[in-house]
Amino acid sequence: MNALRFILVGLGARSRVWRQVIADNPRCTIVGLVDVDADRRAAALAQCPGAVAGDDLAEVAARASADAVILITPPGNRHTQIAAACDAGLAILAEKPLADSLAAARDHVAAAASAGIALSVGLNFRYLAVTRALCELFAEDRLGPPEFGHFTYERWRDGHLPHLNKYPLTMDQPMLWEQSIHHFDLMRHVYRADPVRISARTWNPSWSMYRHDANVAALITFERGIEVTYQGTWAGNWAQPRFEWRTDCRHGVAIQSDMFGALGHARRDDPELIPVDLPAHAAWIDDAAALLADFVAGLADGAPLPCPGEDHLTSLRMVEACIRAAATGQTLDLTTPAVAQEPAGTFANRSTTPKAERIAK
Ligand SMILES: NC(=O)c1ccc[n+]([C@@H]2O[C@H](COP(=O)([O-])OP(=O)(O)OC[C@H]3O[C@@H](n4cnc5c(N)ncnc54)[C@H](O)[C@@H]3O)[C@@H](O)[C@H]2O)c1
Structure with missing residues (x-):
């Protein structure tokens, strides 16, 4: 070829x-x-x-x-x-x-x-070695079905660093559109479940270098009743990043404590986490290379196309639902077409905690 x-x-x-x-x-x-x-x-x-x-x-x-x-x-x-x-x-x-x-x-x-x-x-994060291992862990059914989890991503992202893009400094909801979109996609991908309900808050801490909200907290219900508590920030006030994605299942837990690795699991009475051996993985490169290989296979070999745009719309609906939930204080039902299809423009430009008001407090 x-x-x-x-x-x-x-x-x-x-x-x-x-x-x-x-x-x-x-x-x-x-x-x-x-x-x-x-x-x-x-x-x-x-x-x-x-x-x-x-x-x-x-x-x-x-x-x-x-x-x-x-x-x-x-x-x-x-x-x-x-x-x-x-x-x-x-x-x-x-x-x-x-x-x-x-x-x-x-x-x-x-x-x-x-x-x-x-x-x-x-959606290269789907191709991380740790994500593949997490998918396998749930497919094996060693832990039983997931019932609830928490996903925490805390980072001081210095958006002025020369090697980083600059547009997120001024865009609306940078954390949600640029970073949480990966996390929401991962949840759907790993749990093999779509979201049904979301409530959320977004805000911007006083020291944030971002014009709009760098913080997101959400409670997300997925199909099969899986409840996930999500917290993400680009303005965590410690330069050391923290990541933890813990899922509690019928027989035990899976815990990923690094964005690119550190996966372990335990059944309820295990004294310690059992680490999962992961293959060597060059973060950012190997995952993009694997996604590219799948894209080429989709075009040239008739394999299924990876990460189709149509599927991505569901993760984007989660982002917009967070924005709308934060602006209105409502819990949004994502199974209702009227909510799912309503344009979010009215809410997209509104920070829930305007900077001036926050600083004045
Ligand atoms: N998957 C990941 O892990 C990952 C990581 C970083 C960025 N991204 C995504 O990649 C995209 C780009 O991010 P980036 O960090 O490279 O941003 P960037 O700002 O560093 O680069 C964007 C480039 O696009 C150019 N550009 C803007 N409008 C254009 C137009 N109309 N026609 C031609 N060129 C135009 C700009 O001049 C700039 O060089 C974003 O969607 C971002 O979310 C993904």
């Missing part, structure tokens, strides 16, 4: 990973580079000298013979990029979140479907 020819759109922080894993995959090659920033284009072109470069996907797609596009732009305003990919007949692997609103994400999924274009989302 000839290598699958990719155009990368967005040549910022995350594109470095995609350039590396494409270079390492003999079934893939980069033929096009798109960014509105000329310096970033030039730097990427120096690494991929044969590629066509430009600031507009439609124009680059017309000059480069390509099969697929990887969208690595900020999630807002992707309509033009999605339309250009569909017009050029290019399969799409879009970085998470597919959009910065559920309505826009639905538009993208519908546009790709009506053009007959494959659309996958870059």
Whole structure:
């Protein structure tokens, strides 16, 4: 088979990973580079000298013979990029979140479907060795069915660091759209269950460098009555990150205490956690490489497409439900179509604890 020819759109922080894993995959090659920033284009072109470069996907797609596009732009305003990919007949692997609103994400999924274009989302955390091991642990039924859990992610994310993207500093609900989306997707993926009810609070601590809420607390009910307490922050006030995902099952617990590993399990009377042996895993690289391999297999070998856009909409509904629940104080029923489909624009711009009010207290 000839290598699958990719155009990368967005040549910022995350594109470095995609350039590396494409270079390492003999079934893939980069033929096009798109960014509105000329310096970033030039730097990427120096690494991929044969590629066509430009600031507009439609124009680059017309000059480069390509099969697929990887969208690595900020999630807002992707309509033009999605339309250009569909017009050029290019399969799409879009970085998470597919959009910065559920309505826009639905538009993208519908546009790709009506053009007959494959659309996958870059949910690389599904491909971590620890996530695969957690899935296997629950599939084995050693612990019995999950009934409740807590998921805690506490991080001081210095959004001014040069190697990190800058747009989350000013966007609405950065924690939810940029980070919790991974966590919500992981919960659905590992528990094999969709959300049915959500209540939530979001807020911004006084020392946060983010314009909008960096903190999220949610109580989420999944199918089969699984209850999860979620706490996530990008403004945890200790530079040492903390992560714990504990699931209590009928016969015992599974505890993951590092985002990239440290998985153990115990039955109720075990004196200690039994660690799960995990294969060596280069965080960020091996997971993206595995996702890319599945995307290529989906396009070239007829395998199921990984992380389909349509499936991603359910995780995005969780994000919007958190925003709406936080703004209204309501518990949202995600099985009700009226709630699920109502646009969230009215609430998306509202911080539940405006900075001025908070500081004045
Ligand atoms: N899956 C993960 O683990 C992971 C990690 C980091 C970022 N991401 C995602 O990747 C995406 C990009 O994040 P990033 O960190 O690379 O951001 P970034 O700001 O570092 O890079 C984005 C690039 O897109 C370019 N751009 C913006 N609008 C454009 C347009 N209309 N056409 C062409 N180029 C445009 C910008 O000039 C910039 O170079 C986001 O969706 C983010 O959530 C995913």
